[in-house]
Amino acid sequence: MNAKLIIQSVVTIILLIVSLPQIATATPQDVRTWKDASGKFEVKATFVRVDGDNVVIKKEDGGELSVPLNKLSPIDQGYVEGRRSSSATPKDDNPFQPMTSQPKSSDTGSNSADTSDPTVPKSLSVDFSDCPETTIAISSWQPDLEEQPKLSLKLKPIALKPKADFFEKYVRTAVNPVAGKAVITHHFSRHGKPATTRMEFIDLQTGQSIANASGEGLWTALAIHDDGERIVVQNVADEESTKGQLGTVRLRGKKIVPLDLWKPYETMSDAGKEKIVRFCRFINDGKLLTLSQNGRVVIWDFESRKPVRRFQYHGACQPALTNDRKHLAICGGDIFGIVNLENPEANPSVKKAPLMNYWLSSGFSPSCKRFAAATMQKLMVWDVESGEVLFEGKVPGIGTNGNLYFPHEDFVMINNDKLVEYSSGIKLWRYHGAAPVNISGEMAFVHLGRDGGKMLPMELPHPKAMELLDAAKSQSDLFVLKKGSKIGIDLNGVPSQYRGDVEQSLKENIERKGFVFGNDADVVLKAAISGPTNEAVSYHFAGSFVVRQFNSTLSIDYNGKSLWSSRANNVPGAVSGRGKDVIKKQLDKAGRQPNIKFFASAQLPDYLQKPSEGSGSNRDAQMLGSSAIGINGIQD
Secondary structure (H helix, E strand, O other), X not given: OOHHHHHHHHOHHHHHHHXXXXXXXXXXXXXXXXXXXXXXOEEEEEEEEXXXXXXEEEEOOOOEEEEEHHHEOXXXXXXXXXXXXXXXXXXXXXXXXXXXXXXXXXXXXXXXXXXXXXXXXXXXXXXXXXXXXXXXXXXXXXXXXXXXXXXXXXXXXXXXXXXXXXXXXXXXXXXXXXXXXXXXXXXXXXXXXXXXXXXEEEEOOOOEEEEEEEEEOOEEEEEEOOOOOEEEEEEXXXXXXXXXXXXXXXXXXXXXXXXXXXXXXXXXXXHHHHOOEEEEEEXXXXXXXXXXXXXXXXXXXXXXXXXXXXXXXXXXXXXXXXXXXXXXXXXXXXXXXXXXXXXXOOOOEEEEEEEEOOOOEEEXXXXXXXXXXXXXXXXXXXXXXXXXXXXXXXXXXXXXXXXXXXXXXOEEEEOOOEEEEOOOOEEEEEEEOOEEEEEOOEEEEEEEEOOEEEEEEXXXXXXXXXXXXXXXXXXXXXXXXXXXXXEEEEEEEOOHHHHHHHHHHHHHXXXXXXXEXXXXXXXXXXXXXXXXXXXXXXXXXXXXXXXXXXXXXXXXXXXXXXXXXXXXXXXXXXXXXXXXXXXXXXXXXXXXXXXXXXHHHOOOOOOEEOOOOOOOOOOOOOOOEEEXXXXXXXXX
């Protein structure tokens, strides 16, 4: 295949450019609303320049203000940082540069601009030789998350362009709350027709669609820079030589300017497994975080594309960022961990977790105090501060192998549309007809049709759903477990020397929750203790140790079906004192017996919904209600 055909077949997201006279996008001269750090004061003005530790802005009446950067809101600080980092770009860039996925033959591998052919964007190389790798191992649990900021943007419904064709498919929405921008990607692929990509650019601050363009090729927007202009895209076509390739484009006036092409994992020893980028987000201090399909996390200095930190997790891992973008939570395989992204000296907090493989999806709750993950096997919810499991198990009647969102501290949304109160297993509501989007802890839905569409912010659960939930909890036939219910105890999984203590702990727990103990009950509380096994654990100030680990598990069964479970072990999450001998004595003491206190302190659910009888093929099975989301919002 000649070079011309290759270029035509794989790069044409930037052929959007040739049809862009109609695109109106944010420019450095656009008026925006600036807010101070307290959120009490604001002014409409345009960015002028950065002057030392101050930013100069021009008000609508022409007057200029010099404002200390540290007095601005985090969103405005991010915007200024983006403007600062991009201010050196020449003003006379050719906006009609096509994007090629093949490096030029004269490419030296340098990341400096190649001006020999202004129609070809830079091809960047990657060097990991000076990039340290953080070791991931079971360690003390000290995540040290700060109180998370609330989204300062006031989300508004945003009118979207209609689908260009019946066969056009919505792919995903990339969001950067700091920049106040979102990019919606659509693909069109039909036999006999060239594959095309359409992207729509959204200003979340003004509530407007500000750009809409399409061209040949399959590219997906992954992340938006804090400057609200540069967008990282990925080639998702099946061409083996270019699949997974990343590119950077930039909004400028009414044009999209291609800036560069690069393969972030091409120099890895097992590059074939690292090729696809599964997760990509801009974080603080002008850095970009990527995750490969093989579980390789890399933090990049975005301007130079220099990798500054990396670590390896399980290939099935799935991460999520805290709202302040300072910590990364990640789980997969048999671990759950929190990594401090701003302090490389801080040891990651990593705990052993129940095995989680295949189709993994995860997310933080709005406060980031809880973290949930779902696979085809189960749903897991953790308390982030303690690292303890709050919920583990299947949601009866519903598979959990689709996307997961965490829109409320007490509810998760699984498979893109089903809202579940995880502590009780109550399948509350199905929201269908639109694609969900998480925007820094707040939810929105993207509804698209031939006649137009909307991005709709929405509080979940909506008031009607909560009203029905309150009413449902008074129905005697909906739940197998609620206050006053009879519950039995099964100690067959507990070694005989611990049974007396475990039984007493469980009876106290049952009474405290308002249930009634009775061995003839249909609902059974099953306890088990396994181990000990020798496990490695490390504490960042004292080194690594081998501990005797017991696992304590608790589950609730109804007529042989497991509805709820939780677990804990006897390994201390943190230890006190200095010196290996002091720590070893503490661990030896903890390793003498299992965690019996867990059976008294485990938070049993207040309610458990009766499981459905069928296989769960009915997608609305046992949902308390269902709503279609249309262009005008919820349609009950």
